[in-house]
Structure formats: C-alpha cells, structure tokens
Amino acid sequence: MPSPSAPLPRAPGAALEVDGLVKRYAGRAVVDGLALTARAGEVTAVLGPNGAGKTTTIECCEGLRTPDAGTVRVLGRDPRAHAAALRPRVGVMLQDGGLPSGARALEVLRHVAAMYTAPRDVGELVERLGIASFSRTAVRRLSGGQRQRLALACAVVGRPDLVFLDEPSAGMDPQSRHAVWDLVRELRADGVAVVLTTHLMDEAEALADVVHVVDHGKVIASGTVPELLARDGGGDTEVTVRFAAPAGLDIAVLTDWLTGRGVVDPSVSVGRRTLEDVFLDLTGRHLR
Numbered sequence: 001m002p003s004p005s006a007p008l009p010r011a012p013g014a015a016l017e018v019d020g021l022v023k024r025y026a027g028r029a030v031v032d033g034l035a036l037t038a039r040a041g042e043v044t045a046v047l048g049p050n051g052a053g054k055t056t057t058i059e060c061c062e063g064l065r066t067p068d069a070g071t072v073r074v075l076g077r078d079p080r081a082h083a084a085a086l087r088p089r090v091g092v093m094l095q096d097g098g099l100p101s102g103a104r105a106l107e108v109l110r111h112v113a114a115m116y117t118a119p120r121d122v123g124e125l126v127e128r129l130g131i132a133s134f135s136r137t138a139v140r141r142l143s144g145g146q147r148q149r150l151a152l153a154c155a156v157v158g159r160p161d162l163v164f165l166d167e168p169s170a171g172m173d174p175q176s177r178h179a180v181w182d183l184v185r186e187l188r189a190d191g192v193a194v195v196l197t198t199h200l201m202d203e204a205e206a207l208a209d210v211v212h213v214v215d216h217g218k219v220i221a222s223g224t225v226p227e228l229l230a231r232d233g234g235g236d237t238e239v240t241v242r243f244a245a246p247a248g249l250d251i252a253v254l255t256d257w258l259t260g261r262g263v264v265d266p267s268v269s270v271g272r273r274t275l276e277d278v279f280l281d282l283t284g285r286h287l288r
C-alpha cells in the first residue's frame with residue numbers, strides 16, 4: 001500500500017470507486033452494499049429520495065464517515081488513510097455550506113484560495129458566480145443562493161481533480177443556476193470528475209453523463225440519461241405529439257384514426273417521458 005505522503009497517481013480512469021459500501025446507524029444499514037464509480041471528465045449524478053443514503057455515501061467518500069464494510073477509493077486512495085494527501089485534490093461543496101458564519105464572503109474565498117499552491121483566479125470566480133455584489137457581506141447574512149455560490153467557489157478554487165457538489169443549485173434563481181451549470185460544464189471539459197447529488201431532475205438531465213439512482217442504500221439503476229429514459233415504463237405510455245396543423249385540419253379524423261388503432265381516449269395532449277418519470281417509477285411516489 002502506498003504511504004500517505006507518496007505522490008498520488010493521476011487516476012486517468014475512475015476518480016471515485018465505491019464497492020460494497022455499508023454504513024449502519026443503530027444496527028440499521030442506511031447504505032447497504034452500494035457500488036458506483038465516477039470518472040474524470042464526466043459529471044456523475046447521484047439521485048435518490050430523502051433518506052436514501054446519498055449524503056452518507058458521499059460523506060464516506062469524503063472521509064468524513066467510516067464505512068462498516070466495503071471499499072471506497074478516491075483518486076486511487078482510501079479517503080480516511082490518505083486524507084492529507086487527497087485534500088488539495090478533492091473539492092467539497094456541502095449542503096449547509098460549512099462556511100465560517102462571521103467572515104465576509106470574499107475573505108472566506110481568498111482564505112480558501114490561499115491554502116492551495118496554484119488556485120484559480122479569485123477575481124474571475126467572483127465575476128462568473130456573481131459574488132461581487134455580496135463580497136463584503138458576512139456569511140451568516142447571505143441568502144441561501146448566495147451562500148451556495150460562495151460554497152461552490154470555495155469547492156473549485158483549488159483546481160480539484162474530483163469535486164463533490166451537494167445540490168449545487170438548490171434554491172438559486174435561474175440566472176445563478178445557469179452560471180453554476182456553465183461552471184460545472186467547464187470543470188468537466190477540463191477533465192475534472194464531478195459528483196453531483198441533486199433532487200433537481202432538470203439539473204441531472206442538463207448536466208449528467210452518468211446517473212446512479214439510489215434507494216434504500218443501494219444503486220437501483222445506472223446509466224446515461226437517454227438510457228434511463230429508454231427503460232420500459234412498465235405500462236401504458238402517454239405520448240405528446242406537437243405539430244403545426246394546416247388550416248382546416250379536422251382533428252376528428254386524427255382521433256378517429258388513433259381510436260381505430262386501439263388508442264384509448266385520444267385527447268392528444270401529454271408530455272414526453274422525463275427523467276422525473278423514470279425516477280418516480282423506480283422509487284415510488286410515497287413520501288419519505
């Protein structure tokens with residue numbers, strides 16, 4: 001086994017490998033044999049209902065929790081045994097921000113940047129994430145969306161090879177969301193492995209190269225968004241057909257034609273199957 005101080009491999013393939021991960025609380029396995037990988041230059045989305053075990057899994061990957069069983073490899077290393085060596089190469093954006101509440105936004109970002117040998121340009125990050133307008137505001141006074149943007153800037157300022165983003169655009173206005181999405185796409189283009197947990201299906205559809213759906217502590221489906229969308233929905237499928245009707249088109253002819261082919265109740269409206277449909281098929285509609 002390499003020593004914690006040895007240089008880290010460049011890890012061209014899987015930046016994150018989780019296999020057979022188990023984490024129990026009070027004897028209950030909240031992560032129960034979970035396996036997933038995330039590769040460099042890809043956005044890997046982890047989706048799942050409340051309480052599915054996503055955060056616990058990610059915290060095991062970040063070295064914040066000790067697994068009860070299974071293996072976690074971050075850039076080829078055990079995240080707990082090699083925490084110091086991994087810290088400069090792994091960016092973490094936590095749901096609650098994890099930022100010092102009394103400090104001003106820009107001070108925090110500058111402070112975090114100073115911990116790295118070759119940080120990104122702070123001014124450029126401030127500009128692209130719209131931090132300038134609240135740069136002198138104390139963290140505790142920031143709005144939810146502002147705090148998220150600052151947390152994201154802190155997670156990426158050190159030029160990580162792997163970055164964990166926990167609901168990166170939750171609570172953000174559309175402008176901020178798109179700025180965040182652009183940054184995530186740029187990270188991917190730069191070869192960063194981005195691991196994204198989100199409840200926002202449009203965010204997963206917009207960004208994810210690979211999606212892992214987690215429920216009851218296990219990955220219950222994995223694939224690209226088109227692969228997941230192509231899964232059998234297990235029943236009748238609603239179909240939307242949009243078209244520009246020529247003047248005088250008799251819709252009755254269309255509905256008669258559909259009825260003649262066994263289509264039930266051809267009211268001719270509906271939406272395409274979305275990732276949210278797939279998610280609900282997989283995990284059910286009951287609240288957690």
Ligand SMILES: Nc1ncnc2c1ncn2[C@@H]1O[C@H](COP(=O)(O)OP(=O)(O)OP(=O)(O)O)[C@@H](O)[C@H]1O
Pocket residue numbers: 025026030048049050051052053054055056057
């Ligand atoms: N420290 C803890 N002690 C006891 N139970 C815990 C602890 N942390 C998490 N849990 C439980 O583990 C289960 C999984 O929680 P986890 O936070 O991993 O879910 P999640 O998928 O991230 O959910 P959400 O989408 O709501 O963030 C939940 O039932 C939660 O109550």
